[in-house]
Amino acid sequence: MRSDPIRITRDALGAVEVGGPVDAFAAGLLARAGFETHPMLGGVWIRLPFDMGEAWENEHAGWAATMLTAARYPVDLDPDLRGGPATTSPPASAPRRAPDATAMWPAPPNQPTARTPLNATGEAIPHPTTPELPVLIDRLRDYRLRFSVIHLRCETALNQLRDRHRNIVGSDGLSAAQAARDERNRVAELFRNTVLPHADTLLDAARSAIETMPPAPHHAAWRLLLEDLAHATNEIRSVLAAAPSPTGQEQLKARDMGLWPYVRAWAEHSSIVSDLAEQHRAPAAPLSADEQREWNDRAQAAWHRGELDASQRWHDAEGRMITLAYLLEGDESIILVLAGELGTPQMQVLGHYDTEYEAGQSSPPQVPAGVLRPDVHPFAPRSSESEVSLKDLTRHVVAAQHSADVADALLIAVESEGSERGPLPRLGELISTAAEFAQALDTQRGWRSAARLGALAQQLDVLSREVRAAAEELEAAIDVLPPHRTPHPLFLPPAPRSAPSATPPPCLPGRPYSGSALRR
Incomplete structure (x- = not known):
C-alpha cells in the first residue's frame, strides 16, 4: 500500500511542480492533466508549463490531484493551488x-419568442x-x-x-x-x-x-x-x-x-x-471593425513569417474552426482567438489576450467533436485477440541456431491473416487508420498528412513482401550456425573465441522471388 504522498506544489519562483514517488501510471495521469516531464541530473522534473496564469495552473493542478486520488494515490496538494x-x-x-x-441565461419570457425552443407540441421547453x-x-x-x-x-x-x-x-x-x-x-x-x-x-x-x-x-x-x-x-x-x-x-x-x-x-x-x-453562454464581445482589421493583418503577417503557433482547436456552433494561437512579435507573445483555417484569407481574429486561460474563457464554446468510426466505443471490453510482440520475436531469433527458426520469426512478423496477425500488418493498420483520420479532418493540412501516411502504408506493404521473401529464402536454406560460435558458461569466465576463417565462403546467388510468399 502506498504511504508517501505525491506532492503538487508551487515553488518560490512560481513553478507548479510534482515531487514524491511517481510511477509510470501516475506519470501518465499527470501528463493528461498538462504536466511536462523534463530529464534532469539524477531524475526528472515534472511541472506545468510556464506563463499560463495562476488560474490555469490551479485548475490543472486540481485536475491532476483529482485523477491521482481516484486512482488511490495519496496526494498532497499545496493549499496555494486550491484557490478559485x-x-x-x-x-x-x-x-x-x-x-x-x-x-447566465436570460429568464424565459411568458410567451415564446423566435429564439425560444419549442417541443413537438409547440410548448416552450x-x-x-x-x-x-x-x-x-x-x-x-x-x-x-x-x-x-x-x-x-x-x-x-x-x-x-x-x-x-x-x-x-x-x-x-x-x-x-x-x-x-x-x-x-x-x-x-x-x-x-x-x-x-x-x-x-x-x-x-x-x-x-x-x-x-x-x-x-x-x-x-x-x-x-x-x-x-x-x-x-x-x-x-x-x-x-x-x-x-x-x-x-x-x-x-x-x-x-x-x-x-x-x-x-x-x-x-x-x-x-x-x-x-x-x-x-455567450462569447466575449466582438472587436471593432478597425481593431479587427489591424489584428487580421498582424496575424496574416505572423503566419507568413512562421510566427503564429497554434495551441488548441475546435469547432463552434456556426461551423467555424476556432483556434487559440500564440502571436510572436519580438519578445512579445500574445494569445489570439482565430476563426477559420490558419493561413487562408478567411482567417479572422476574434480576440487577443495575455494568457491562454483568459483566451479560452472568452472564446466561442465548442460543440461536440466528431468520431472517426461511429460504431467504436472507447469503454467497450477490449478484444481478446492474441498478439506476439517484436521483443518476443527478437528473443526467438537471438536464441535460434537454425535458419528455419529465424524464418519462422520473420513469417510471424508479417502474418496478415487469422487471429495472430504479426506486428508489421498491425503497424500497417495503424498507419492506414491514421491516414483515414487525417483525411476526415477536412483541412488542407489533414489532406497532406493523409497523402503522406497513405504512401507510407504502401511502402510498408512492399517491405512486408520483401521480409516474407527473405524468410522463405532462409527457410529453404536449412542452414545452421557454425560450431565456433559457442555459448558462454554460466559460472566460469568465457574462453577466448577462436577466430573464424579469414576466407569467406563463396557468395551464392539468392533464390529468385517467385511470389509464392503472397500465397502463404
Whole structure:
C-alpha cells in the first residue's frame, strides 16, 4: 500500500511542480492533466508549463490531484493551488469560462419568442435552473474523468492477468479478474450520487441548445444520442427501483452489474451533453471593425513569417474552426482567438489576450467533436485477440541456431491473416487508420498528412513482401550456425573465441522471388 504522498506544489519562483514517488501510471495521469516531464541530473522534473496564469495552473493542478486520488494515490496538494472556485472537474479539451465569468441565461419570457425552443407540441421547453448549470456540467465532466480512471485501472489489472494468447486462466486469475470487474462496476454508485439526480436537467439543457443553433445535418444524430441517454437514465432508475436496498455484497454486485451498461453509456457520451449544455453562454464581445482589421493583418503577417503557433482547436456552433494561437512579435507573445483555417484569407481574429486561460474563457464554446468510426466505443471490453510482440520475436531469433527458426520469426512478423496477425500488418493498420483520420479532418493540412501516411502504408506493404521473401529464402536454406560460435558458461569466465576463417565462403546467388510468399 502506498504511504508517501505525491506532492503538487508551487515553488518560490512560481513553478507548479510534482515531487514524491511517481510511477509510470501516475506519470501518465499527470501528463493528461498538462504536466511536462523534463530529464534532469539524477531524475526528472515534472511541472506545468510556464506563463499560463495562476488560474490555469490551479485548475490543472486540481485536475491532476483529482485523477491521482481516484486512482488511490495519496496526494498532497499545496493549499496555494486550491484557490478559485471549488471544483474537481477536468479542464475541457477546449477551455471553458470560469463559473464567475459565465453569462447566465436570460429568464424565459411568458410567451415564446423566435429564439425560444419549442417541443413537438409547440410548448416552450423550460430552461434548467440557471445558477446550477455550470456546476452540473462540472459534475458531469468530473464523472467522465473518474470513470475513465477507474476503467483504465480495471483494464490494466486484466491485462496483467492475461497470457500471451490474451486468455485469463487458473482459479486465482479468474478470481482476480472478477474482483477487478466488481471494483469497476462500483462506479455506478458514483453516477447515482452525482449525475443521476440532475440527468434530466442536463439533457433538457442540451436539447434546448440544439434548438438555438443554426440548422445542421448532424443535429438529428445529436438528438438521437440524447434520447439514447434518456433511455439509459430510465433503465438505471428501473434497476435501482427493483433493488433499492441490497442486503448483501452479492446483491450489490448484481445490481452494479445491471447498471454497468447504462452508466458506461453516460461516460462515453457525457461530453456531448456537457458541450451542448454549455452553448447557452455567450462569447466575449466582438472587436471593432478597425481593431479587427489591424489584428487580421498582424496575424496574416505572423503566419507568413512562421510566427503564429497554434495551441488548441475546435469547432463552434456556426461551423467555424476556432483556434487559440500564440502571436510572436519580438519578445512579445500574445494569445489570439482565430476563426477559420490558419493561413487562408478567411482567417479572422476574434480576440487577443495575455494568457491562454483568459483566451479560452472568452472564446466561442465548442460543440461536440466528431468520431472517426461511429460504431467504436472507447469503454467497450477490449478484444481478446492474441498478439506476439517484436521483443518476443527478437528473443526467438537471438536464441535460434537454425535458419528455419529465424524464418519462422520473420513469417510471424508479417502474418496478415487469422487471429495472430504479426506486428508489421498491425503497424500497417495503424498507419492506414491514421491516414483515414487525417483525411476526415477536412483541412488542407489533414489532406497532406493523409497523402503522406497513405504512401507510407504502401511502402510498408512492399517491405512486408520483401521480409516474407527473405524468410522463405532462409527457410529453404536449412542452414545452421557454425560450431565456433559457442555459448558462454554460466559460472566460469568465457574462453577466448577462436577466430573464424579469414576466407569467406563463396557468395551464392539468392533464390529468385517467385511470389509464392503472397500465397502463404
